Amino acid sequence: MAEERILIIDNSPSDLKFLRDVVLRPRGYTVLSAQDGETGLQAVLEHKPDLIIVERRLPRLSGLEVIEALQKKGSDIPIILMASESSEQAIARALRLGVRDYIVKPISGEAMLQAVERILAEEQRERRRLDKGIAEINKQLERRVKELSTLYRIGKAVTSLLDLEKVLNRIVEAAVFLTGAEEGFLLLVDEQTGELYMRAGKGLGEKYAHGFRVRVADSLSGQVVQTGKPIMVTSVQDEEKFKLKTGYLVKSLLHVPLKVRDEVIGVLSVDNKLSPKAFTDNELYLLSALADYAAIAIENARLYQESHEEARRLTELLRAQEGARPAGEMAERERQEVESFISELRTHGEEAALSIEEAEQLARGLRAQATVAEQLASRLGAQRSRVDQLARTLSASPTLLPLTKELVPLRGGEIAGGRLDPMSAILGSLAEGVIVSEPGGRIVIANAAAGRIVGLPGIPLVGHDIQTICPDIRWTKNIQLLKLAGTEGPSSGAGEKMEMTLWVGDRMLVATLRRLENEAGDMLGILAVLRDVTLEREAQRLKEEFGITVSQRLRTPMTSITGYTDLLLGETVGLIGNMQRKFLQRIKLSTHRMGAVLNELIEVEPVTVEQPKVRVKTADVVQLIDEAVSEAGAELQAKDIHLRLDVAEKLPPAGADPDSIRQIIVNLLGNAYQCTPQNGEISIRARVQPEESGLAHLVISITDSGGGIAPEDQGKVFDRDYRSTHPAINGLGETNMVMPSLKALAEAQGGRLWLESEMGVGSTFSLILPVAAGPNEEEKEEVDKTST
Numbered sequence: 001m002a003e004e005r006i007l008i009i010d011n012s013p014s015d016l017k018f019l020r021d022v023v024l025r026p027r028g029y030t031v032l033s034a035q036d037g038e039t040g041l042q043a044v045l046e047h048k049p050d051l052i053i054v055e056r057r058l059p060r061l062s063g064l065e066v067i068e069a070l071q072k073k074g075s076d077i078p079i080i081l082m083a084s085e086s087s088e089q090a091i092a093r094a095l096r097l098g099v100r101d102y103i104v105k106p107i108s109g110e111a112m113l114q115a116v117e118r119i120l121a122e123e124q125r126e127r128r129r130l131d132k133g134i135a136e137i138n139k140q141l142e143r144r145v146k147e148l149s150t151l152y153r154i155g156k157a158v159t160s161l162l163d164l165e166k167v168l169n170r171i172v173e174a175a176v177f178l179t180g181a182e183e184g185f186l187l188l189v190d191e192q193t194g195e196l197y198m199r200a201g202k203g204l205g206e207k208y209a210h211g212f213r214v215r216v217a218d219s220l221s222g223q224v225v226q227t228g229k230p231i232m233v234t235s236v237q238d239e240e241k242f243k244l245k246t247g248y249l250v251k252s253l254l255h256v257p258l259k260v261r262d263e264v265i266g267v268l269s270v271d272n273k274l275s276p277k278a279f280t281d282n283e284l285y286l287l288s289a290l291a292d293y294a295a296i297a298i299e300n301a302r303l304y305q306e307s308h309e310e311a312r313r314l315t316e317l318l319r320a321q322e323g324a325r326p327a328g329e330m331a332e333r334e335r336q337e338v339e340s341f342i343s344e345l346r347t348h349g350e351e352a353a354l355s356i357e358e359a360e361q362l363a364r365g366l367r368a369q370a371t372v373a374e375q376l377a378s379r380l381g382a383q384r385s386r387v388d389q390l391a392r393t394l395s396a397s398p399t400l401l402p403l404t405k406e407l408v409p410l411r412g413g414e415i416a417g418g419r420l421d422p423m424s425a426i427l428g429s430l431a432e433g434v435i436v437s438e439p440g441g442r443i444v445i446a447n448a449a450a451g452r453i454v455g456l457p458g459i460p461l462v463g464h465d466i467q468t469i470c471p472d473i474r475w476t477k478n479i480q481l482l483k484l485a486g487t488e489g490p491s492s493g494a495g496e497k498m499e500m501t502l503w504v505g506d507r508m509l510v511a512t513l514r515r516l517e518n519e520a521g522d523m524l525g526i527l528a529v530l531r532d533v534t535l536e537r538e539a540q541r542l543k544e545e546f547g548i549t550v551s552q553r554l555r556t557p558m559t560s561i562t563g564y565t566d567l568l569l570g571e572t573v574g575l576i577g578n579m580q581r582k583f584l585q586r587i588k589l590s591t592h593r594m595g596a597v598l599n600e601l602i603e604v605e606p607v608t609v610e611q612p613k614v615r616v617k618t619a620d621v622v623q624l625i626d627e628a629v630s631e632a633g634a635e636l637q638a639k640d641i642h643l644r645l646d647v648a649e650k651l652p653p654a655g656a657d658p659d660s661i662r663q664i665i666v667n668l669l670g671n672a673y674q675c676t677p678q679n680g681e682i683s684i685r686a687r688v689q690p691e692e693s694g695l696a697h698l699v700i701s702i703t704d705s706g707g708g709i710a711p712e713d714q715g716k717v718f719d720r721d722y723r724s725t726h727p728a729i730n731g732l733g734e735t736n737m738v739m740p741s742l743k744a745l746a747e748a749q750g751g752r753l754w755l756e757s758e759m760g761v762g763s764t765f766s767l768i769l770p771v772a773a774g775p776n777e778e779e780k781e782e783v784d785k786t787s788t
Contacts, residue, residue, distance in 0.1 A: 004050040004120055005030040009040030009066065010082065011058055015107060019053065023109045024116070037061025041069055049077060051120060053112075056083040056090065065541065067097045072503050078119045082107065096474070096500070144282075150178065154290065164301035168200035171268065171294040176202050178290060179254065179283045181270035186258075186294070187214070187221055188266040196221050196267060221255055221267045228264050230256040230288060234278035254279045256288045258295040268294060433530035436516075437466040439483070439523045453530045455504045466526060472502040475511065482515045482526060507534045562591050586630055618772040619658035621651050621686055621698055628665045629684070632673060639678050646685040654698050655772035656749035664742050664753070667734070668702045668765050674733025675706030675763070689768070696771045701764050707731055708759040717755055718743045731763060 006029050010016045013035075020031045032047055034040035037058040044052060044066075052070075056063040067079055078100045083090060091102050101115045154174040168186055176184035185201035196219070198212035216222030220231055233253050253271035257264045268291045270279075427434050433450030437443045446461035454461075454470050461469060467476045478498050502509040510531045516524040565588045568576060576584070625647055636643055654661060672682045685701045709717065709731035716722045717732060720740040732739075746753040750770050757763040 003028065003030070005032060005047065006051045006053065006116065007032045007034070007040065007043055007047065007049040009034045009037065009043075009052065009054040009058065009063070011035045011055065015055075015082075015105070018107065018109070019112065023112055027113065029116075037063065037066045041066050044070060044075065044077065045073070050123065051116060052077055052079045053116075054079060054081060056081060056094075061541070064093065064097065067094070067099065068501075068503070071097060078123055080112075080115055080119070154178075154293070164298070164305060165200075167294075167297045167301045169202075171290065171297070172200045172202045174290055175268055175270050175287055178286045179270045179279060180277070181254075181279075182272050182275060183250075184268075184270045185212075186266060186268050188258075189216075189225060189264070196225065199266070220253075221269065224255045224257050224267050225264045228257050228259065228262075230254070230284060232279055232284055249273070251276055252278050254284060254287055256284070256291045258291050258298065260295050260299045265295065265298065431531075433528075435461065435466060435469075435526075435528040435530070437526045437528075439525055441465045441467055441479070441483075441526075443469075444525075450528075450530060453504070453507075453509060453532050455507075466528065470502060470504065470511075472504065474500055475502055478513055479526065482513055483523065485515055507532055508537045509533065558591050558594060562588060565591070583630070586627060590627070590631065617657050618653040619656050619661045619769075621654055621661070621700060621769075622647060622649070624658060624662050624665055625684060625686060625700070627662065628669050631666065632669055635673060636682070639673070639676070639680075641673065641676055641679070642681045644681060644683040646683065646687075648687065651686060651688060651698060652696070653772045654769040656751065656769050660745050660749055661767075661769070664746060664767060665700065665702075667738050667742055668767070671733040671738070671765070672702050672704035672706075675731060676704045676733075677706070680705040688771070698769045698771060699766060700769075701766045703762055703764040704733070705762040706733065708761055709755070709757040709763050710759065711757075714755055714757055718753075731757065 006024055008016055008019050008024075008031060010019070010033075016033055016035070020033060024031050032043055032049060034043050037054075038060040040052075040054065040058070041061060043049075054063040054066055058066070061069070063081055063083075067081070070077065070079075079098070080101045080103060081094045081099045082103050082105060084105045094102055100119050103112060103115065154170070172184045172186050175181070181203075183201070183203040185204060186199050187196040188199045189195075190197050190213075195213045195215055214221055216225050220233075224231055231254075250271040250273045253269060255267050255269045258266040258268055268287065270287065272279075427445070427447035430447060431449060433453040434445070434447050435443055435450050436445035443461050443464050443466050451457055451459055451461050456469065467479050470476075478500055482498060497515075498513045500511050500513070502511050510533050512529045514527045516527055518524060565584050569581065569584050569588070625645075629643065629645070669682070669684070676682055682705070683701075683703045685699075685703075687699055689697045689699045709729065713729050713731070716726070717729060717739050723740055743753045746767055746769075752768050753765065755763060755765055
């Protein structure tokens with residue numbers, strides 16, 4: 001039986017119950033659930049499920065926003081996205097976000113189960129591969145920590161010795177132990193002959209233990225002395241030639257220099273005479289570090305021996321001076337010798353102190369390396385996700401493409417410089433970030449907005465690699481794809497174009513990348529345009545959340561109203577009169593209109609800079625007023641408000657969208673109801689207003705008896721900025737910024753909305769609309785359908 005935990009995020013109770021009780025739980029899966037995006041995101045972070053199944057449209061946070069939030073937090077949990085429609089754009093966006101599968105509703109239990117089992121099987125294989133990698137890395141780190149700790153202890157031990165023979169033997173023994181070599185030896189430079197002679201060895205026969213010497217000029221050891229660089233031979237091809245160059249025959253060897261203040265004093269060597277095992281770079285590093293310790297220890301021991309010899313000679317000289325009274329000339333010479341010895345002793349003491357300080361610094365460095373390695377081993381053993389991060393960090397960089405001749409004139413051109421002043425003025429005025437790079441990736445043009453948008457304000461981007469300025473990995477991947485796009489064949493010269501969504505911290509960016517090419521299809525560079533859409537995204541999210549919430553709360557009662565209305569109209573529960581039938585038909589029509597409004601709320605489109613185009617139709621103003629009065633009749637009767645109508649029986653149709661005009665009239669009547677007191681009066685007037693040009697207009701006026709609006713407040717009723725912070729105005733019924741929206745809607749229909757008010761009496765809101773010139777063919781067809 002399966003034991004994986006699966007989280008389902010879906011606001012549909014029926015789909016949630018079907019997936020949980022019918023598809024997944026019978027197969028042994030542990031199922032968690034959430035009904036909105038924000039709760040689902042918290043459940044992912046708290047329970048760490050093995051798989052997530054999420055609906056695209058959710059309240060509070062949409063499914064795609066949940067996926068983007070998880071991606072931003074570095075989550076690698078596989079995701080299956082469900083949606084009610086099969087949109088190519090939606091599928092492409094989901095796949096770019098790393099969704100493993102996309103399933104269209106209605107849900108097939110078999111298809112969902114196959115997708116779940118396939119994805120979990122892939123995850124299990126990947127987990128086994130990562131666990132194996134972790135074990136190997138931990139093994140390497142443990143060995144590395146052990147080597148560094150051993151090296152530190154050996155270095156501390158040898159630098160504390162002052163007996164030169166013991167120091168040299170300990171160094172060779174440590175070299176053989178650290179590298180696992182068969183033999184080891186230490187050669188020192190003979191200052192008189194210029195040869196290297198054997199000073200200490202381990203694993204060597206009697207032939208080499210005493211009297212072994214090699215020349216510096218024609219040996220590998222001598223080459224190390226001359227260059228000051230180590231030599232590593234991993235395999236020997238020509239044994240005879242190799243023996244002539246080294247003086248002995250081995251399978252592999254490693255030579256490192258012994259340096260004292262940049263002067264090579266000898267060579268520390270290890271080799272394998274019988275084993276085919278080759279030395280590694282890590283063993284070269286360990287032997288080089290040991291050689292640094294060894295050089296310091298040898299210099300300290302040598303200085304100590306020299307000081308000891310000088311002290312012994314001085315003692316003998318003083319004893320001889322006490323035995324016989326020297327002549328004046330001899331006494332002066334001896335005094336000078338004593339002073340010279342004291343001076344040399346002081347010099348040796350300073351050199352010894354300097355050597356000890358260098359040894360202590362090296363020891364501190366090795367301790368720090370050992371501590372860091374131990375911490376890294378602990379973290380890697382505790383968290384599997386660190387392996388993924390390590391793999392991304394160590395990924396090989398793509399090969400940079402060569403620079404083409406067309407961009408050579410842009411080299412060194414700074415935006416702030418004198419060569420690109422016209423372009424600098426244009427780019428500096430843009431709110432969007434603009435970046436241009438060479439084919440290899442070096443940025444040659446970047447305005448100030450670009451640095452601010454990518455989170456590097458005040459830092460010049462010119463000269464940087466375009467792939468490194470944004471931390472989002474999608475930026476790097478798409479730039480690499482754009483560089484490789486031209487390998488498929490020449491294009492028309494416009495170049496490939498990509499658009500993507502990026503995250504920089506908590507900000508959301510939209511980036512457009514274009515490959516710049518010449519007519520032959522050769523790449524000239526990359527153009528990037530960046531735009532910060534964080535505020536737009538937040539507004540879009542709130543709008544979508546509002547639409548989904550309202551839709552869910554209203555659809556159930558609307559369905560009941562429609563069902564009971566159909567029962568009454570069908571006279572299945574009793575006969576109804578003509579007036580009752582008329583009222584029921586209005587109820588049904590209003591319900592359908594509300595459903596259309598809810599559908600528009602759910603189908604939220606991305607925010608754009610263009611104004612929406614309003615399709616102009618014809619509206620029967622008399623019918624719209626009649627419907628608005630019928631809907632408000634019960635509320636008016638509850639407050640005993642008298643309604644006075646002054647509407648002509650025959651008015652020409654208005655050249656406007658009927659749903660928009662209905663919305664304006666209903667809201668104006670609702671405002672009048674809110675501010676009119678008990679037993680007050682509301683009047684509605686509709687008339688034709690001819691103009692001298694021959695073009696007629698319809699004027700609809702709604703007057704309340706709410707006491708009026710002060711003259712200083714009348715100009716603020718339609719001010720959106722003022723109403724956003726001061727929603728309530730004395731004498732105005734609505735407090736939800738409805739009036740600014742109604743004014744914009746009226747202007748979109750080619751009309752105008754204005755206010756006239758008298759303190760102590762009331763306010764009149766008037767709407768003027770153009771009279772329709774005559775229905776076109778499309779409108780006639782729509783009218784015929786409505787009539788039918």
